[in-house]
Amino acid sequence: MSDFVSVARDGDVAVVTIDNPPVNAMSFHVREPLHQALAALRDDPTVAAIVIACAGRTFVAGADITEFGKPVQQPELRAVIALLETIAKPTVAAIHGTALGGGLELALGCHFRVADSNAKLGLPEVKLGLLPGGGGTARLPRLVGAEKALGMIVSGAPIGAAEALEAGLVDAVFDGDLLAQTVRFASEMVVKGGPFLPVRNRNDRLGKTDLAAFDRQATELAKKARGLEAPIACAQAVRNAISLSFDEALAAERELFLKLVAGDQSRAQRHLFFAEREAAKGSGKDAFWRKIAQVGVIGAGTMGGGIAMAFANGGFPVTLLETSRKALDRGLATIDKNYAVSVSRGSLSEEARQQRLDLFKGSTDYADLADCDLIVEAVFEEMAVKQEVFGKLDAVARAGAILATNTSYLDVNAIAAATSRPQDVVGLHFFSPANVMKLLEIVRAERTAPDVLATVVELARRIGKVPVVVGVCHGFVGNRMLAARGAESEALLLEGATPSQIDRVFTDFGWPMGPFQMGDLAGLDIGWRNRKARGLTAVIADALCEQGRFGQKTGSGFYRYENGSRTPVPDLEVEALIRAKAAEKGIAARAIDADEIIERTLYPLVNEGAKILEEKIAARASDIDVVWVNGYGFPVGKGGPMFWAGLEGGDKIVERLDHWHERTGKDVFKPGRLLRRMAETGSWESAVGR
Numbered sequence: 001m002s003d004f005v006s007v008a009r010d011g012d013v014a015v016v017t018i019d020n021p022p023v024n025a026m027s028f029h030v031r032e033p034l035h036q037a038l039a040a041l042r043d044d045p046t047v048a049a050i051v052i053a054c055a056g057r058t059f060v061a062g063a064d065i066t067e068f069g070k071p072v073q074q075p076e077l078r079a080v081i082a083l084l085e086t087i088a089k090p091t092v093a094a095i096h097g098t099a100l101g102g103g104l105e106l107a108l109g110c111h112f113r114v115a116d117s118n119a120k121l122g123l124p125e126v127k128l129g130l131l132p133g134g135g136g137t138a139r140l141p142r143l144v145g146a147e148k149a150l151g152m153i154v155s156g157a158p159i160g161a162a163e164a165l166e167a168g169l170v171d172a173v174f175d176g177d178l179l180a181q182t183v184r185f186a187s188e189m190v191v192k193g194g195p196f197l198p199v200r201n202r203n204d205r206l207g208k209t210d211l212a213a214f215d216r217q218a219t220e221l222a223k224k225a226r227g228l229e230a231p232i233a234c235a236q237a238v239r240n241a242i243s244l245s246f247d248e249a250l251a252a253e254r255e256l257f258l259k260l261v262a263g264d265q266s267r268a269q270r271h272l273f274f275a276e277r278e279a280a281k282g283s284g285k286d287a288f289w290r291k292i293a294q295v296g297v298i299g300a301g302t303m304g305g306g307i308a309m310a311f312a313n314g315g316f317p318v319t320l321l322e323t324s325r326k327a328l329d330r331g332l333a334t335i336d337k338n339y340a341v342s343v344s345r346g347s348l349s350e351e352a353r354q355q356r357l358d359l360f361k362g363s364t365d366y367a368d369l370a371d372c373d374l375i376v377e378a379v380f381e382e383m384a385v386k387q388e389v390f391g392k393l394d395a396v397a398r399a400g401a402i403l404a405t406n407t408s409y410l411d412v413n414a415i416a417a418a419t420s421r422p423q424d425v426v427g428l429h430f431f432s433p434a435n436v437m438k439l440l441e442i443v444r445a446e447r448t449a450p451d452v453l454a455t456v457v458e459l460a461r462r463i464g465k466v467p468v469v470v471g472v473c474h475g476f477v478g479n480r481m482l483a484a485r486g487a488e489s490e491a492l493l494l495e496g497a498t499p500s501q502i503d504r505v506f507t508d509f510g511w512p513m514g515p516f517q518m519g520d521l522a523g524l525d526i527g528w529r530n531r532k533a534r535g536l537t538a539v540i541a542d543a544l545c546e547q548g549r550f551g552q553k554t555g556s557g558f559y560r561y562e563n564g565s566r567t568p569v570p571d572l573e574v575e576a577l578i579r580a581k582a583a584e585k586g587i588a589a590r591a592i593d594a595d596e597i598i599e600r601t602l603y604p605l606v607n608e609g610a611k612i613l614e615e616k617i618a619a620r621a622s623d624i625d626v627v628w629v630n631g632y633g634f635p636v637g638k639g640g641p642m643f644w645a646g647l648e649g650g651d652k653i654v655e656r657l658d659h660w661h662e663r664t665g666k667d668v669f670k671p672g673r674l675l676r677r678m679a680e681t682g683s684w685e686s687a688v689g690r
């Protein structure tokens with residue numbers, strides 16, 4: 001029929017196979033022949049049943065995201081599904097891999113769905129700032145009930161085949177030859193006889209919805225949306241499925257979809273989808289992959305323990321090294337406790353916990369690292385200490401082992417120089433808690449070998465991380481930009497802003513928390529110690545630390561935390577302290593508005609990002625976005641700082657930075673060359689000449 005859709009016969013069952021690698025997206029070149037094939041099969045009297053299956057590694061994983069934002073080419077997905085529903089003979093979707101988004105919606109157009117036992121099914125459109133636009137919001141509730149559908153659609157999280165069977169989303173689950181069993185299933189349906197009810201006409205479950213409970217659930221979900229439009233639209237669409245006729249609900253879904261797909265938030269989230277995949281390509285794609293079977297981690301503190309857990313969670317045996325038995329036992333006990341918490345929360349089975357714990361081996365002897373293929377150091381953040389560790393590693397590690405440092409600031413070239421094999425040394429900057437946070441900055445040092453880089457990028461993906469390759473500079477991409485974001489915090493306070501006012505501007509922008517809440521959470525003493533070591537000061541933060549106000553862990557910092565609670569309460573004492581310090585400096589308080597706070601915190605963030613890009617510390621502007629969204633909570637609906645800069649307008653950013661630079665003379669406001677070029681050309685790609 002076409003290169004992308006073929007039809008074969010197995011007796012009187014027609015098997016339509018979609019073959020559009022890599023993930024069988026519903027591109028125009030699939031929809032057109034699929035529509036034709038289905039129309040022909042519907043009218044073919046020799047065909048008694050139709051199976052829709054996919055070649056390759058997965059069932060249809062969704063609409064083709066690259067087509068969004070371009071003129072729609074007919075037939076649309078909705079038309080293909082509508083045609084499916086006019087077919088009187090039994091239609092069956094044979095699902096393997098992932099049936100996601102438009103893929104699941106296509107399957108919902110069939111009378112029946114059967115799945116391989118490893119299959120996953122879901123409507124993840126919300127993660128792209130969208131809602132299911134192929135009838136998913138109207139059909140899924142008819143099969144699984146409105147409350148279950150709401151949870152699936154608003155979270156975007158897929159469910160496994162067994163859960164799908166229990167929920168009524170699929171009619172059978174098979175192990176082994178899926179296609180043969182699906183054809184048999186279809187034949188049985190032919191024998192059983194119709195009429196076969198399309199999903200659109202199945203109203204039984206919907207009628208039983210507890211509307212009050214549904215609305216409560218929807219309200220709770222809306223509260224968590226944090227300024228994102230898509231989750232609210234998803235909930236609205238599922239509500240429509242209950243309260244409107246099927247056709248009305250479908251029309252309303254379309255309207256909501258068109259609005260979202262044209263909006264900035266979805267553009268931002270689609271940008272991030274491709275940015276993450278692009279960043280993972282890192283570099284050295286064709287280089288060899290070094291074998292990694294055994295991992296070593298040096299340091300069993302918070303960071304080392306979390307890193308060790310991240311590898312164990314990915315199935316890798318880990319040798320955990322500490323300097324003393326006592327420190328090792330403490331580290332292992334924390335790991336044990338963390339897994340126990342996961343079990344008690346129901347996110348990990350007891351069996352899986354045991355399997356993971358079995359992967360750990362503790363040691364206090366460097367010689368035990370000799371059989372490791374990758375060794376990650378997570379010791380105290382001081383160059384001399386790191387170099388000593390690498391010197392020891394050089395002596396014991398096998399030839400070809402990858403030696404990684406988890407430093408968050410230090411010069412990886414200098415660390416590599418402590419070994420006789422700098423080509424095997426790389427930075428792996430995990431974020432705390434390392435077993436949870438997705439971001440992994442992979443620091444390419446001057447002499448890091450291409451196959452080392454390729455190996456750690458692939459490894460990162462295997463342990464579920466989002467890798468971004470960066471170059472060497474103080475703080476790499478994330479922490480270097482964080483310093484630029486925070487450079488004006490103290491000045492803003494002294495000039496009249498309060499911590500809660502600044503944090504509020506951040507949360508209104510979409511951040512999960514503002515800089516002062518973040519400081520209190522991380523512990524103000526860390527920055528204090530760092531500043532002291534480097535001969536730096538921060539008037540307010542230092543004064544707080546001198547009073548023992550280290551943040552949440554001491555019950556007070558920029559805020560108060562009452563009775564062990566994590567809820568920040570604005571503290572008049574802090575405001576008085578700020579005013580006193582301002583008075584000492586002769587700074588009068590004035591009103592500071594939200595625009596000024598954004599201009600003095602986020603514009604320098606963008607400016608520093610541009611410098612990083614110009615210095616080639618990051619390969620692409622989108623890599624910087626991936627770092628900030630996955631490691632620092634930059635709102636996904638704004639696409640990361642560099643994407644947001646495009647929305648905000650480079651010319652506006654440069655104009656305001658110039659203004660602040662003129663007024664304060666501070667370097668952090670001085671626009672870099674690349675930012676100026678971006679302001680002229682309108683995009684980062686054209687600014688860097690791509």
Ligand code: 3H9
Pocket residue numbers: 022023025058061062063064065066077078098100101102103105124125128130131132133134136274277278
């Ligand atoms: C939707 O369906 C809207 C409808 O409701 C309404 C329509 C009217 N389109 O992730 P991978 C590319 S919205 C285009 O590395 P994995 C991807 O960019 C869609 N391209 O593989 C990459 O390209 P490259 C709802 C896509 O094995 C390559 O495929 N569906 C699409 O780690 C491999 O991808 C989703 O949101 C796509 N839909 O994971 C599902 N999907 O090699 C999105 C992937 O050039 N997809 N590509 O970098 C996924 O979640 C994962 O790709 C999947 C496989 C789990 C399927």
